[in-house]
Amino acid sequence: MEIEPVDSHPSETQVERYRRLAAEHASGVGVVCSRYRGKDHAITVTAFADVSYDPPTMLVCLYDMGRMCEAVAASGSWTLSLLSAGQRSVANWLASPGNPVDGLLDSVPFHRTERSGTPVLDGCLSWFELDTVSTHTAATHLVVVGRVTAMGRGEGTAATSRPLVHYAREYKSIG
Known part of the structure; x- marks a missing residue:
């Protein structure tokens, strides 16, 4: 077994090694959306999880x-759309750094939730509307946590x- 200690202030080499090793974990791909200051904000995410079934918490x-962090924290309400294999271009677009806020979702089909009016991406596998609890x-x-x-x-x-998954720093599909 190979063991490599990691410094409390890791070197660039250690950071890159960590990224390579962590990329060996397959994860789902989702999009978090929030409505803040009259504008829609959205970003691709691969680090999400269901926390509890009672009450449902993620x-x-x-x-x-990032500006998405401010939008989610300030609005208190957000959505998570879990992407299907056919939504790779959406994942790429919303993962691009420096995207404009104005018109961000102009080329992405979506509808709004009834309660908060937050975007939910059409064609996603499933979606969740959440209120931030911590x-x-x-x-x-x-x-x-929502x-x-x-x-x-x-x-x-x-x-x-089929879901869109992220593995070895690439989007892939199962099957």
Whole structure:
């Protein structure tokens, strides 16, 4: 077994090694959306999890320096759309740094939730509307825990649709 200690202030080499090793974990791909100051904000995420079934609770990790972090923290309400294999271009677009806020979702089909009016991506496998219950700083990210207030299957998808996954720093599909 190979063991490599990691410094409390890791070198660039250690950071890159960590990224390579962590990329060996396959994860789902989702999009977090929030409505803040009259504008829609959205970003692709791969670090999210269901936390509890009673009450339904999820978490997402957001880069702490990004505008999405401010939008989610300030609005208190957000959605998570779990992407299907056919939504790779959407994942790429919303993962691009420096995207404009104005017109961000102009080329992405979506509808709004009834309660908060937050975007939900059409064609996603499933979606969840959440209210933030707590936030926690963890290194360069903000861990946002939310209570599910609404949920559903994406427009035009079936229970047999394939998910988009992130593995080895690439988007892939299963099957």
